[in-house]
Amino acid sequence: MKKQMKITKRSGQEVPFDIAKIENAIRKASQAVDYKDALSEGRIKLIAEEVAGVCAARDRAMHVEEIQDVVETKLMEFGAREIAKKYIVYRYKQQLLRQANTTDKQILSLIECNNEDVKQENSNKNPTINSVQRDYMAGEVSKDVSARLLLPADVVQAHKEGVIHFHDMDYYAQHMHNCDLVNLEDMLQNGTVISGTMIETPKSFSTACNIATQIIAQVASNQYGGQSISLTHLAPFVEVSRKAIQNELREECESAGVKMAKKDFDRIVEKRVRKEIEKGVQTIQYQVVTLMTTNGQAPFVTVYMYLGEARSDRERADLAMIIEEVLKERIKGVKNEKGVYITPAFPKLIYVLEKQNVTEKSKYWYLTELAAKCTAKRMVPDYISEKKMLEYKVDRNGNGNVYTCMGCRSFLTPYVDENGKPKYYGRFNQGVVTLNLVDVALSAHGDMKKFWEIFGERCELCHKALQCRHERLTGTLSDAAPILWQYGALTRLKKGEKIDRYLHGGYSTISLGYAGLWECVFALNGKKLTEPEGEKLGLEIMKKLNEYTAKWKKAENIDYSLYGTPLESTTYKFAKCLQARFGVVKGVTDRNYITNSYHVHVTEPIDAFKKLELEAKFQKLSPGGAISYVEVPNMQNNIKAVLAIMKFIYDHIMYAELNTKSDYCQVCGFDGEIEIVKDEAGKLVWKCPKCGNTDESKLNVARRTCGYIGSQFWNQGRTQEIKERVLHVS
Amino acid sequence: MNYASVRTCDIANGEGVRVSLFVSGCTHHCKGCFNQEAWDFAYGEPFTRKVEDEILAALEPDFIDGLTILGGEPMEPENQRALVPFLRRVRDRFGLSKTVWIYTGCVLETELKAQTRWRTEVTDEMLSLADVLVDGPFLEAKKDISLQFRGSSNQRIIRLR
Numbered sequence: 001m002k003k004q005m006k007i008t009k010r011s012g013q014e015v016p017f018d019i020a021k022i023e024n025a026i027r028k029a030s031q032a033v034d035y036k037d038a039l040s041e042g043r044i045k046l047i048a049e050e051v052a053g054v055c056a057a058r059d060r061a062m063h064v065e066e067i068q069d070v071v072e073t074k075l076m077e078f079g080a081r082e083i084a085k086k087y088i089v090y091r092y093k094q095q096l097l098r099q100a101n102t103t104d105k106q107i108l109s110l111i112e113c114n115n116e117d118v119k120q121e122n123s124n125k126n127p128t129i130n131s132v133q134r135d136y137m138a139g140e141v142s143k144d145v146s147a148r149l150l151l152p153a154d155v156v157q158a159h160k161e162g163v164i165h166f167h168d169m170d171y172y173a174q175h176m177h178n179c180d181l182v183n184l185e186d187m188l189q190n191g192t193v194i195s196g197t198m199i200e201t202p203k204s205f206s207t208a209c210n211i212a213t214q215i216i217a218q219v220a221s222n223q224y225g226g227q228s229i230s231l232t233h234l235a236p237f238v239e240v241s242r243k244a245i246q247n248e249l250r251e252e253c254e255s256a257g258v259k260m261a262k263k264d265f266d267r268i269v270e271k272r273v274r275k276e277i278e279k280g281v282q283t284i285q286y287q288v289v290t291l292m293t294t295n296g297q298a299p300f301v302t303v304y305m306y307l308g309e310a311r312s313d314r315e316r317a318d319l320a321m322i323i324e325e326v327l328k329e330r331i332k333g334v335k336n337e338k339g340v341y342i343t344p345a346f347p348k349l350i351y352v353l354e355k356q357n358v359t360e361k362s363k364y365w366y367l368t369e370l371a372a373k374c375t376a377k378r379m380v381p382d383y384i385s386e387k388k389m390l391e392y393k394v395d396r397n398g399n400g401n402v403y404t405c406m407g408c409r410s411f412l413t414p415y416v417d418e419n420g421k422p423k424y425y426g427r428f429n430q431g432v433v434t435l436n437l438v439d440v441a442l443s444a445h446g447d448m449k450k451f452w453e454i455f456g457e458r459c460e461l462c463h464k465a466l467q468c469r470h471e472r473l474t475g476t477l478s479d480a481a482p483i484l485w486q487y488g489a490l491t492r493l494k495k496g497e498k499i500d501r502y503l504h505g506g507y508s509t510i511s512l513g514y515a516g517l518w519e520c521v522f523a524l525n526g527k528k529l530t531e532p533e534g535e536k537l538g539l540e541i542m543k544k545l546n547e548y549t550a551k552w553k554k555a556e557n558i559d560y561s562l563y564g565t566p567l568e569s570t571t572y573k574f575a576k577c578l579q580a581r582f583g584v585v586k587g588v589t590d591r592n593y594i595t596n597s598y599h600v601h602v603t604e605p606i607d608a609f610k611k612l613e614l615e616a617k618f619q620k621l622s623p624g625g626a627i628s629y630v631e632v633p634n635m636q637n638n639i640k641a642v643l644a645i646m647k648f649i650y651d652h653i654m655y656a657e658l659n660t661k662s663d664y665c666q667v668c669g670f671d672g673e674i675e676i677v678k679d680e681a682g683k684l685v686w687k688c689p690k691c692g693n694t695d696e697s698k699l700n701v702a703r704r705t706c707g708y709i710g711s712q713f714w715n716q717g718r719t720q721e722i723k724e725r726v727l728h729v730s
Numbered sequence: 731m732n733y734a735s736v737r738t739c740d741i742a743n744g745e746g747v748r749v750s751l752f753v754s755g756c757t758h759h760c761k762g763c764f765n766q767e768a769w770d771f772a773y774g775e776p777f778t779r780k781v782e783d784e785i786l787a788a789l790e791p792d793f794i795d796g797l798t799i800l801g802g803e804p805m806e807p808e809n810q811r812a813l814v815p816f817l818r819r820v821r822d823r824f825g826l827s828k829t830v831w832i833y834t835g836c837v838l839e840t841e842l843k844a845q846t847r848w849r850t851e852v853t854d855e856m857l858s859l860a861d862v863l864v865d866g867p868f869l870e871a872k873k874d875i876s877l878q879f880r881g882s883s884n885q886r887i888i889r890l891r
Contacts, residue, residue, distance in 0.1 A: 607739040609793055632741075637878040640746040644793040729739045729747060 004681045005052075006061040011105040012115035014061055016681075022048040022071060029075075029086040037082040047074050058579070059682065060592045060716050061116075066580050103144045110136050116715075124345060125297045126712055132296035139170030146172045150472075155465045162577025164462055165434040165570050167513070171224040172469075175476040177508070179225030179300075179406035180428035180490060184233040187215055187488040194218055194483065204244060208237040209280035213287040219489050220291075220299030222481035225429065226407015226708075228302040228350075231322050232309035233425075238277060238318035245272045274321070281325040289334055289344045298346045300708060304404035306352040307364060308386060320364055323351075327370045330378050336700055342664050343702040345709040349374075349381035350404055353650040372642040375658050376635045379702065379709055382627065382657035385650045392620060392654055395422055405655070408566060408708050410625040413559050415506045426490045427507055431469040433462045434513030434565040436574050437520035437541065438594055442582045444524070451524060455541075459512070459548045463560075466510055470558060474500055506559045511624045512549050513565035515574065516594040517541065518601045523588045529600055530614065538598065542621040549624075561624030564597025568705055571596070572717025591724075592717035597626050602721055608632070608728035609648055616653040628656045629704065630728040634672065635660060641729065657704065659725075664700040667693040674701050676723040684719045731755070731812035733781065734767070734774040734802065738788045744831040744862065744879060746795025749788045753777070753813070756803035758835035762870035764881065768802040782816050789820070789828055796829030796861070805834040805842060807850045814852045817859040826891075829861040838865045838888060863888045 005017035023044055030039045039047070054070050055062050068091055075084035109115040113128050118136055125132050146169050147156045159166045168178070191200050194214055202208040212229060219227050246269055253260050260268075284303070293299050305323045310316035330349060333341035351371045357364035371381055390400030395414035403424040405411045410429050417423040440458055444451035478485035478493035485493045491502065502508055517538050518529055527534030542562070549560035567574065571593040578589040595601050598618035600611055608630040615628040635642050635658075642658065649656045663674040668691035677687045679694070686701055687694045702711045703722055714722065732754035740750040755771035756763075767773055775781075789797060797820060804813055817830065834842070841848045842857065842865075857863065864880060864887050872882035879887060 609739070609791070635741060638741050638745060640795065641741040644747045644795065648793050729741045 005056055006681055006683065007055075007067060008061045008063045008116060010064055011109040012118060013109055014116045017052070017055060019048050019052050022051050022067070025071065025087070026075070026083070029083045029090065030080075032086045033082040037080070039078075039080055039083060043078065043080075047071075047078055047080075050074050057584075060576075060720075061683070063576065066576070069580060103140050106140050107137050110140070124300070124708065124710055124712055129296075131292060135294065135296035136170075142171060142173035143169045151468055152464065154461065155468065158458075158461055159465075161581070162574050163436055163439050163458065164465060165436065165513070165515075165565075165567075165574070166465055167432045167434065167565075167570075168224050172472065175473060175480050176223055177225070177473060178223065178429040178431045178511075179408075179410050180219075180223065180227055180484075181404065181406055181412070181425045182215065182219055182227050182229050182489050183426035183491075184212060184215065184229045185425060186492075188212070188233060188237070190488065192483070192487040192489075194487075202237060203240060205234065205237040205241040205276050206280040206283060208234050208240075209283045210287075213284055213291070215483070215489065216288065216299050216301050217291050217293060218483040220301070221294040222484055223428075224295065225410070226300035226302060226348075228304050228404045228406055230304040230306065230309060230404065230425070231326065232304075232306065232315075232319055234280070235310060235315050235319040235322060238273065238321065239314065241276045242269060242273050245269050245276070274325075277321055277325050278329075281322065281329050284347070285326075285329050285334065285344070288347050300348075300407050301346055302348040302350055302404060302407050304350050304352075305381065306354070306384075306386075306402065306404070307356055307367075308352065308354050308402060320367060323367055324370060327367070327374045327381075330380065331370075331374050333378065336664070336666070338666050340664060340666075340669075342700045343378045343662050343709065343711075345702065345711045348408070348708055350384055351381035352384045352386050352402060353646060354386035354402075358647060358650045368646065369639070369643065372639050372646060373636075375646075376639060376642050376660055377662060379658070379660050379662070379704060382655070383646055383649050384655050385653060387650055388616075388652070388654040392623070397422075405625055405627075409627045409655070410509070410511065410563060411561075411623065411655075413506055413509055413561055413623065426488075427509075428490055428502075430473055430503065430508055430510040431466070432511040432513045432563060432565065433465040433469065434515055434563075434567070434570070435459065435462050435545075436516060436578075436594075437514055438516035438523065438574070438578055438588060439581070441520040441523035442578065442585065442588065446524065448524065452544075455544065459545070462512055463548070463552055466512065466552075466560070470503060470510060473503055476500075504557045509559040509561045509624060511561055511563035512545065513563045514545060514598075515565045515567050515571075515596060517598045517618070518595040519588045523585065528604065529598070529618075530604060530606060530610075535614070535617070539617060539621065542598065542618060546621060546623075562622055563624035564599075564619075564622045564626030566627075566705075567594070567596050568710075569715050569718065571721065572715045575717050591720060593721040598622065599628070602631075602725040605726055606728065608645055611728055612645075612648060612653050612656055619654060626655070628653055629659050630656070631659045631725045632729050633661065633727055645729070659704050663702065665691060665693055666698040666700065667691050667695070674699055676719060684716060684723060686713070731777045731809050732772060732774045733777045734765070736781070736785060736788070740798060742879070743798045743800060743833065744796070744864075745829070747793055748795055748798045748831070749785055750798040750800060751785060753799065753801040753804055753809050755806050755809060756801055756835065757806065758803060758867055760835060760868040760870075762873065763868060765801070771806075771808075773802075777812060777816075782819060785816075786819065786823055789824060794828070796831065798831040798833070800833035803835055804832050805836050805848055805853075805856075807848065810850050810852050810856050814856050814859070817856065821859055830859060831862045831864065832856075832860045833864045835867045836865060837867075838863060838886075857890060861889070861891045863890055 006014045007017050008014055026044050051070050051074055110118045158164045310319045334344045336342045356362050357368045386402050389402045393401045393414045395416050401414050401422055412427050435458055440455050443454050476499045478497045484490045521534050521538050529538045545562050549562050552560045574594050575592045584590050619626045661673040664671055665688035670688050670690040674686050675689050676684050679685045685694050686699055696713055702709050734752040734754050737750045740748045743750050754768050754773040756769045836842050836848050866885040869882045869884050872884050874883050
């Protein structure tokens with residue numbers, strides 16, 4: 001069967017490929033030149049067929065502009081220079097016409113749900129619903145204003161060509177930052193204000209959980225990146241509840257005239273405390289997944305579970321009870337529209353592997369076993385190694401620190417406040433600009449000297465773009481987001497105060513992202529990162545990137561930090577741009593995605609332990625954030641193997657996760673791995689292996705594509721990447 | 731004895747992460763067998779001292795729970811005689827810190843313990859060197875992909891230690 005190719009129009013809409021349109025365009029150009037330069041009808045058809053052949057070989061819907069590039073090349077190859085000239089001039093004129101207005105069509109197509117690019121841009125947003133469309137419309141306007149008015153031309157040009165990626169341009173028009181660690185402790189202990197309403201210190205654990213979710217929703221609506229909260233900040237309210245329950249029970253006994261033995265009294269109290277914890281934890285789980293922020297998605301929130309944060313034995317024991325409940329609740333899952341329990345995307349969970357829970361004999365080993373079961377079933381928690389983090393995150397006082405990332409993977413730099421105390425909650429990241437390393441390598445054409453030259457220029461271009469980000473935040477008034485700047489989530493400034501002091505001196509970070517180290521190294525010396533020469537060059541590039549961030553930090557007193565970018569939808573954009581600029585280069589641009597950060601290529605056969613050990617060397621050089629993962633099959637029958645991987649993480653790598661599978665088909669009830677297949681048009685689609693259902697609205701698929709779990713499906717490039725992932729244990 | 735392959739990060743054939751050795755040769759010929767090419771005793775490569783050494787090295791890391799022997803049929807008489815000296819080496823080197831699992835199409839009580847063609851002078855020693863025996867033929871009618879470490883529901887996980 002001949003496959004029906006598709007093309008992507010400028011508006012983002014996908015339509016069937018029509019060879020007659022290409023023939024027509026060539027014919028028109030041919031009619032516009034002298035008779036002697038014109039092409040015969042046969043030649044026109046031949047050229048059009050060759051163009052079609054190139055498009056078919058790309059294995060994805062090509063963009064109109066790309067196809068026109070191919071037409072130009074083919075016209076030149078056939079020696080039709082005059083016709084090619086006419087064609088180019090025609091394209092240019094059309095482009096001018098189009099530039100007169102850049103957003104109307106984009107907006108109209110996204111309202112009519114015809115914009116494939118927008119549909120698959122963010123795997124946590126459903127673009128068919130009104131509130132999401134409103135967010136996307138605002139995004140289109142922000143992108144347009146940013147590109148035309150706010151950003152320098154060279155940054156915009158480089159962003160368009162995929163040389164760099166200026167993240168979150170859809171929010172750049174506003175004075176917003178990226179992600180943070182919410183100072184929940186301060187807000188709960190000292191009270192806060194939500195939408196003009198005073199919220200006092202809660203009198204019970206479940207109320208504290210309720211307030212926490214309201215804070216999460218408010219915070220998420222005032223920034224575009226993720227946030228993290230620590231369960232430790234909720235732990236003191238278990239004791240508050242316990243006291244209240246004791247008083248209540250005492251009164252009940254008195255009024256009934258019952259004299260109860262202390263043992264029985266305590267047992268009943270603890271039982272009610274457990275119930276209270278259960279109620280609070282369920283509140284967080286259900287409110288977070290059902291909340292829709294003004295960004296048109298569930299809040300990107302991470303819940304951090306670290307026993308080492310507790311300040312007393314009592315608090316640690318209470319924290320352990322909360323952690324146990326959170327894990328049990330997640331193992332259960334949340335109900336989908338059919339009433340079947342499935343894997344929720346949020347909140348993301350992070351569990352710290354530490355001395356008191358990492359060996360069979362340790363006190364909290366039972367929690368680690370529960371975490372392993374939870375990971376096998378629900379992909380989370382992800383794991384932080386206390387041991388490695390203490391080594392890596394050393395502050396000015398010479399002390400190691402353990403803290404969570406902000407949302408998905410951005411890590412703060414070690415920092416002590418003016419009193420010399422370590423400070424993490426209340427800090428944030430200003431934003432990210434990512435360097436496409438693959439483009440640098442291919443631009444150098446194998447010349448190492450040239451590579452470092454271009455590398456330097458591109459780093460400086462990213463620097464310039466990051467300075468724009470910083471400047472955009474400079475002068476922001478606390479009134480822009482009261483929950484963040486006035487009522488404790490980040491700090492407590494007065495009304496009308498500027499946030500500027502938090503942009504310098506290491507309080508917040510700003511990230512230089514990088515992507516495609518694997519392809520970059522392969523393009524330069526033909527070696528893989530898993531080979532000694534490849535690893536050496538890869539590490540050298542990472543060190544060089546760190547030298548740049550260190551230099552900028554010193555000059556400007558801003559904490560520039562190197563960040564392993566989770567290229568969610570951008571992986572496809574970068575791949576398309578690279579193909580357009582350099583054609584198809586084997587092992588470099590021959591796929592519709594490029595590899596995230598320093599990761600080993602998804603198709604490379606390597607076992608889980610070798611992968612984690614190798615990637616740890618790169619992760620150490622990615623202080624602004626990075627996460628390593630191993631791809632595994634369903635492991636619910638072998639929890640001991642999950643625990644073996646977790647123990648290995650503790651000893652070898654600071655931050656890692658396991659990608660397990662648990663999907664669901666609403667048509668036949670199949671509970672397992674939904675597969676990716678090609679449909680008759682050559683497009684990758686999801687298909688139930690049991691009943692053959694391909695209707696995405698009736699499939700629950702959860703995959704990790706950045707540091708979060710996505711469940712709203714992905715673009716063609718990312719889908720191909722997911723399809724090609726090899727297993728690291730089997 | 732020949733062997734078909736060695737896997738160094740196996741999580742499907744026994745508890746934890748394991749090294750697994752797939753030996754060649756099997757006379758059960760179960761219908762629907764997942765590894766038919768290994769029925770032939772000449773399949774694969776000779777099981778040499780060098781291969782033994784490689785397996786011992788692969789067992790070394792802490793994250794490896796132990797060794798699984800499957801096939802083919804490890805309990806074919808000639809395979810038993812080739813495997814027992816190797817299993818002694820495994821125990822000499824690792825004691826009980828690593829577990830040994832053996833998969834067989836035979837049934838423990840009626841074939842390995844009874845006077846049948848399966849029972850040799852080393853059968854008891856071989857069983858004493860193992861921690862777990864997964865026994866019984868693969869029966870297609872009893873196939874169940876959700877079973878832990880087994881292909882069909884008649885098969886048993888027997889703790890020998």
